[in-house]
Amino acid sequence: xxxxxxxxxxxxxxxxxxxxxxxxxxxxxxxxxxxxxxxxxxxxxxxxxxxxxxxxxxxxxxxxxxxxxxxxxxxxxxxxxxxxxxxxxxxxxxxxxxxxxxxxxxxxxxxxxxxxxxxxxxxxxxxxxxxxxxxxxxxxxxxxxxxxxxxxxxxxxxxxxxxxxxxxxxxxxxxxxxxxxxxxxxxxxxxxxxxxxxxxxxxxxxxxxxxxxxxxxxxxxxxxxxxxxxxxxxxxxxxxxxxxxxxxxxxxxxxxxxxxxxxxxxxxxxxxxxxxxxxxxxxxxxxxxxxxxxxxxxxxxxxxxxxxxxxxxxxxxxxxxxxxxxxxxxxxxxxxxxxxxxxxxxxxxxxxxxxxxxxxxxxxxxxxxx
Amino acid sequence: xxxxxxxxxxxxxxxxxxxxxxxxxxxxxxxxxxxxxxxxxxxxxxxxxxxxxxxxxxxxxxxxxxxxxxxxxxxxxxxxxxxxxxxxxxxxxxxxxxxxxxxxxxxxxxxxxxxxxxxxxxxxxxxxxxxxxxxxxxxxxxxxxxxxxxxxxxxxxxxxxxxxxxxxxxxxxxxxxxxxxxxxxxxxxxxxxxxxxxxxxxxxxxxxxxxxxxxxxxxxxxxxxxxxxxxxxxxxxxxxxxxxxxxxxxxxxxxxxxxxxxxxxxxxxxxxxxxxxxxxxxxxxxxxxxxxxxxxxxxxxxxxxxxxxxxxxxxxxxxxxxxxxxxxxxxxxxxxxxxxxxxxxxxxxxxxxxxxxxxxxxxxxxxxxx
Numbered sequence: 134x135x136x137x138x139x140x141x142x143x144x145x146x147x148x149x150x151x152x153x154x155x156x157x158x159x160x161x162x163x164x165x166x167x168x169x170x171x172x173x174x175x176x177x178x179x180x181x182x183x184x185x186x187x188x189x190x191x192x193x194x195x196x197x198x199x200x201x202x203x204x205x206x207x208x209x210x211x212x213x214x215x216x217x218x219x220x221x222x223x224x225x226x227x228x229x230x231x232x233x234x235x236x237x238x239x240x241x242x243x244x245x246x247x248x249x250x251x252x253x254x255x256x257x258x259x260x261x262x263x264x265x266x267x268x269x270x271x272x273x274x275x276x277x278x279x280x281x282x283x284x285x286x287x288x289x290x291x292x293x294x295x296x297x298x299x300x301x302x303x304x305x306x307x308x309x310x311x312x313x314x315x316x317x318x319x320x321x322x323x324x325x326x327x328x329x330x331x332x333x334x335x336x337x338x339x340x341x342x343x344x345x346x347x348x349x350x351x352x353x354x355x356x357x358x359x360x361x362x363x364x365x366x367x368x369x370x371x372x373x374x375x376x377x378x379x380x381x382x383x384x385x386x387x388x389x390x391x392x393x394x395x396x397x398x399x400x401x402x403x404x405x406x407x408x409x410x411x412x413x414x415x416x417x418x419x420x421x422x423x424x425x426x427x428x429x430x431x432x433x434x435x436x437x438x439x440x441x442x443x444x445x446x447x448x449x450x451x452x453x454x455x456x457x458x459x460x461x462x463x464x465x466x467x468x469x470x471x472x473x474x475x476x477x478x479x480x481x482x483x484x485x486x487x488x489x490x491x492x493x494x495x496x497x498x499x500x501x502x503x
Numbered sequence: 504x505x506x507x508x509x510x511x512x513x514x515x516x517x518x519x520x521x522x523x524x525x526x527x528x529x530x531x532x533x534x535x536x537x538x539x540x541x542x543x544x545x546x547x548x549x550x551x552x553x554x555x556x557x558x559x560x561x562x563x564x565x566x567x568x569x570x571x572x573x574x575x576x577x578x579x580x581x582x583x584x585x586x587x588x589x590x591x592x593x594x595x596x597x598x599x600x601x602x603x604x605x606x607x608x609x610x611x612x613x614x615x616x617x618x619x620x621x622x623x624x625x626x627x628x629x630x631x632x633x634x635x636x637x638x639x640x641x642x643x644x645x646x647x648x649x650x651x652x653x654x655x656x657x658x659x660x661x662x663x664x665x666x667x668x669x670x671x672x673x674x675x676x677x678x679x680x681x682x683x684x685x686x687x688x689x690x691x692x693x694x695x696x697x698x699x700x701x702x703x704x705x706x707x708x709x710x711x712x713x714x715x716x717x718x719x720x721x722x723x724x725x726x727x728x729x730x731x732x733x734x735x736x737x738x739x740x741x742x743x744x745x746x747x748x749x750x751x752x753x754x755x756x757x758x759x760x761x762x763x764x765x766x767x768x769x770x771x772x773x774x775x776x777x778x779x780x781x782x783x784x785x786x787x788x789x790x791x792x793x794x795x796x797x798x799x800x801x802x803x804x805x806x807x808x809x810x811x812x813x814x815x816x817x818x819x820x821x822x823x824x825x826x827x828x829x830x831x832x833x834x835x836x837x838x839x840x841x842x843x844x845x846x847x848x849x850x851x852x853x854x855x856x857x858x859x860x861x862x863x864x865x866x867x868x869x870x871x872x873x
Contacts, residue, residue, distance in 0.1 A: 277763075278766075293703075293704060325752060327660055327752065334663060334748075335664075361752070363755040363758055365759055377697070378749070379752050382745075382749050383753065385733040386735055386760075388733055389732060389734065389735055389736055390736065390760040391760055391764060398768075401789070405787070
């Protein structure tokens with residue numbers, strides 16, 4: 134994409150900007166996932182970023198040349214590249230090109246399987262933070278007992294810190310994401326803590342508890358108060374708000390626990406001839422279970438709080454995982470999510486702060502008057 | 504127990520002090536668990552705390568009267584009692600009596616199914632922090648791929664804060680616990696973070712990384728560096744150190760994930776007649792799996808950093824769970840764990856700090872000399 138910034142050109146809501154490079158499995162997997170997705174989403178188009186000589190044959194092989202434009206980018210951001218290096222040396226990478234396509238309004242949402250730190254740093258640089266956002270966050274989907282099958286948790290690790298105002302912003306952004314990404318009209322938001330009692334937790338959590346509670350009407354969500362780690366997959370909440378340190382540990386702990394249980398389950402079915410027969414018969418049941426908690430179905434950490442939406446797909450995603458991330462991106466693109474989110478946060482954050490200041494003023498008055 | 508403090512009486516290493524009250528299932532379950540335990544540990548004895556009129560028939564029913572002394576305590580700490588209330592009003596409770604029995608040297612380890620906050624507050628008040636410990640911690644066992652089947656994680660929620668010195672103390676205490684509770688000669692200690700690279704994480708984690716690394720020889724452990732949430736069940740580490748906020752969220756997230764998978768597994772086996780037959784055949788395999796990750800086997804959060812050892816058993820523990828906590832308590836009692844831990848922390852913490860100060864002095868010298 135060599136066009137300059139074109140604020141007057143309307144965003145092409147049916148075009149996705151796809152970084153073909155940087156995933157562990159190479160561009161063939163990304164293009165295969167793209168083909169799967171395009172086959173299902175008939176109106177969708179894509180701009181695919183990477184070395185043109187490598188991508189063209191892949192596109193032709195899948196017969197999707199008519200719906201995909203290649204943006205030639207010779208360089209690749211490697212998994213081991215540090216964010217600082219990526220910012221200095223990244224201008225000719227497919228990642229940079231993919232981000233700039235949404236910056237320029239040629240596509241609605243950017244998707245990359247590349248290095249998370251690099252993608253966030255480059256997205257911050259090129260897309261800038263949305264008004265009212267101090268710390269962008271990564272929202273992830275968590276398998277849950279809710280009808281949609283998922284809860285939203287943020288921040289999953291964009292920033293290891295979050296103060297009370299950041300947590301309020303996360304609540305607003307998470308609610309907007311649940312509405313546009315999971316079709317939940319009035320999401321229920323909870324704040325992650327070590328207990329549900331009001332007196333528990335760190336000081337900033339108690340303040341955030343007040344701020345989020347006050348912002349519920351403006352943000353069109355229901356605030357359910359403090360929730361615990363065990364509530365992440367629960368049906369009593371749709372959006373779980375936490376700082377990126379806690380969120381990242383929780384996410385990896387959940388994944389690690391699921392993977393341990395999967396291993397133990399497989400090994401317990403190899404215990405004896407009878408259990409191997411049982412395993413054969415149980416295959417259907419286990420497949421249903423696997424489908425329900427398949428990490429490929431929840432593929433796609435969404436960067437929230439920038440001027441456009443960027444989705445980070447797992448580096449190890451296969452074609453099914455890439456297609457899942459593209460479907461999520463497309464749904465958000467169709468809903469005009471970026472603009473809705475920006476409007477929501479900008480207005481809600483300032484209103485909530487006004488409310489909080491009024492509340493503080495009232496409190497001090499009542500102290501004076503007894 | 505009406506005896507005064509008797510520092511000159513040697514600790515009875517084969518006597519456990521058991522709070523019969525405060526669990527969700529009442530004293531009958533605790534006494535049943537005690538009977539199971541005593542049946543397996545032939546030299547063990549117990550002091551059982553609670554209303555004598557209620558406990559005596561239970562003891563007689565299980566035929567363990569010869570090995571159990573009842574300490575009459577009329578009051579019970581309820582699950583809903585706040586720690587401050589427990590401290591003010593708790594003198595006649597079974598919990599207070601159970602703690603005082605180890606304080607007085609009549610028993611080696613105290614076990615209670617009661618309210619965690621109350622038990623910690625009362626233990627702090629009556630047993631006091633060990634020398635060199637600023638914040639006591641709760642260590643829990645985590646199902647893992649290690650030969651022992653478990654890893655140790657601390658702090659699981661005694662304190663929501665932990666600075667660099669606390670994290671060092673946790674490393675020393677956790678290593679000592681793994682040695683005495685899990686028979687691991689030289690435990691491998693890891694510090695929980697959002698990535699394994701040295702530049703990642705909060706400032707206090709980077710300092711703790713240095714402190715723990717320097718203390719490895721003195722503490723007789725191997726330091727493996729930063730670990731992530733996914734490493735909690737891994738075979739590359741035996742002891743995972745973190746603050747009580749993160750640890751509590753991780754613990755509950757792991758439990759919540761395991762319970763979600765268990766539910767989904769059960770429902771996927773009820774899908775069709777064929778899958779119900781499969782479930783029947785798979786019962787043995789599923790039982791093996793359940794046994795491996797049975798929370799009752801890992802029952803018992805150990806309070807570390809007090810002058811005696813206190814074990815918090817799950818409030819909802821059944822007799823098997825209570826027996827598991829008693830076996831753990833007995834193992835620690837037999838190993839003289841409390842004294843070993845106190846000696847280890849007191850000497851190691853001061854030595855490590857000396858080393859760190861020398862290191863800092865060397866660094867500043869080398870800066871000056873280039």
